[in-house]
Amino acid sequence: QLQLQESGSGLVKPSQTLSLTCTVSGGSINSGGYSWSWIRQPPGKGLEWIGYIHHSGSTYYNSSLKSRVTISVDRSENQFSLNLRSVTAADTAVYYCARVAYCGGDCYYYGMDVWGQGTTVTVSS
Amino acid sequence: QSALTQPASVSGSPGQSITISCTGTSSDIGDYNYVSWYQQHPGKAPKLIIYNVNSRPSGVSNRFSGSKSGNTASLTISGLQADDEADYYCSSYTSIVIFGGGTRLNVL
Numbered sequence: 001q002l003q004l005q006e007s008g009s010g011l012v013k014p015s016q017t018l019s020l021t022c023t024v025s026g027g028s029i030n031s032g033g034y035s036w037s038w039i040r041q042p043p044g045k046g047l048e049w050i051g052y053i054h055h056s057g058s059t060y061y062n063s064s065l066k067s068r069v070t071i072s073v074d075r076s077e078n079q080f081s082l083n084l085r086s087v088t089a090a091d092t093a094v095y096y097c098a099r100v101a102y103c104g105g106d107c108y109y110y111g112m113d114v115w116g117q118g119t120t121v122t123v124s125s
Numbered sequence: 126q127s128a129l130t131q132p133a134s135v136s137g138s139p140g141q142s143i144t145i146s147c148t149g150t151s152s153d154i155g156d157y158n159y160v161s162w163y164q165q166h167p168g169k170a171p172k173l174i175i176y177n178v179n180s181r182p183s184g185v186s187n188r189f190s191g192s193k194s195g196n197t198a199s200l201t202i203s204g205l206q207a208d209d210e211a212d213y214y215c216s217s218y219t220s221i222v223i224f225g226g227g228t229r230l231n232v233l
Contacts, residue, residue, distance in 0.1 A: 037222070039171075046128075046227035047163075047171065047214050060221055063126055096170055107177045109218040111161035115170035 002027040004097050004116035012091075012123050018084040022097030022116055029078045035100035036080040037112060038071060040093040048093075052100055053080060087123045094118040129154070129215055129225035136231040142203040145228045147215030148196060155196040159218035162191060162200045165227075166211045175200060207232050 008020035022036070029036065037052035051061035053071045061069050065084070073080040084091060098112035130148040137143040147154070147162075154160055162175035173182055175191040178198060188203045198217075202209055210232040215225040 039224075046212075047165075047224045049216075049222040049224055052222070062221070103177070106158070107180070109159040109161075109177070110182075111173045111176045111216070111218075112163075112171070113173050113182065115172075118170055 002099065002114050004099065004114055006095060006097050006116045006119040008119065008121070010120055010122065012087055012121060013125050014088055014123055015086055018082070018087050018091060018121055018123070020082045020095055020097075020119065020121070021079050022081070024078045024080075024099075029073065029080065030075050033102060035102075036071075036073060037098045037100050038082045039096045039098060039112070040091075041096070041118075042090075042093045050082065050084075050095075089123050092121065092123045094120050126221060126223050129217060129223055131213075131215060131225040131228045133226075134229040134231060136233055137202075137205045138233050139205050139207065141205050142201060143205065143230065145200045145202075145213055145215075145230070147198045147200070147225050149198070149217055149223070150196055153196075153217040153219050153223060154193065154198050157217065157219055158193070160191065160193060160198045161216045161218070162189075162198075163214045163216065164211050165214065171214065202230070205232050 003025045033055045035052045035054045038050040068085045070083045096118045097116045099114040101110040101113045103110045158178045160178045163171035165171040178193045179191040
């Protein structure tokens with residue numbers, strides 16, 4: 001079945017750029033009209049949606065992070081990526097990638113139905 | 126985009142039922158049926174348990190049910206089991222995604 005795996009630097013210095021990649025296995029990132037999302041969870045806190053790249057190629061971001069975030073997709077590598085610029089300690093979190101699914105008719109939005117296991121990123125000098 | 130409002134914690138005994146509320150606004154929960162619920166056990170990734178207010182993904186127990194009234198969505202878990210002890214998050218979709226602050230369910 002479809003699996004997602006996050007990878008990237010676990011330690012980033014303040015003011016630098018956090019870069020993570022999510023590799024999709026067991027299926028193609030091009031199939032099914034799905035979107036691809038990033039979510040994070042600071043230590044001991046709740047989930048925070050970062051953004052997603054729609055199957056059309058459009059991107060949607062959390063307004064509080066929009067000025068620092070870029071989500072992109074590399075269809076040839078079956079991966080999508082997150083870049084978060086000018087990080088501070090407040091960006092320390094577990095970062096998850098997830099697939100966003102849609103359903104038909106009146107339903108339309110299904111939700112994030114497949115998640116990676118998460119990767120811990122610490123911002124510290 | 127403000128977070129949806131959930132109680133910090135709820136408790137119940139095995140076999141009982143509990144309900145977790147999720148309050149948004151007329152611009153999100155009140156205007157769309159795109160409400161999802163996620164279950165997260167400690168150290169694990171979240172799992173989708175409810176979509177479209179009251180639908181269950183394949184494989185999710187029918188002890189989980191959802192509803193909505195006005196700007197508030199609710200998750201009900203019946204026949205509580207020890208394994209239900211987890212954090213629960215509601216979420217709304219309006220082309221952007223908003224999560225609730227999360228509710229810790231304690232099974233006593």
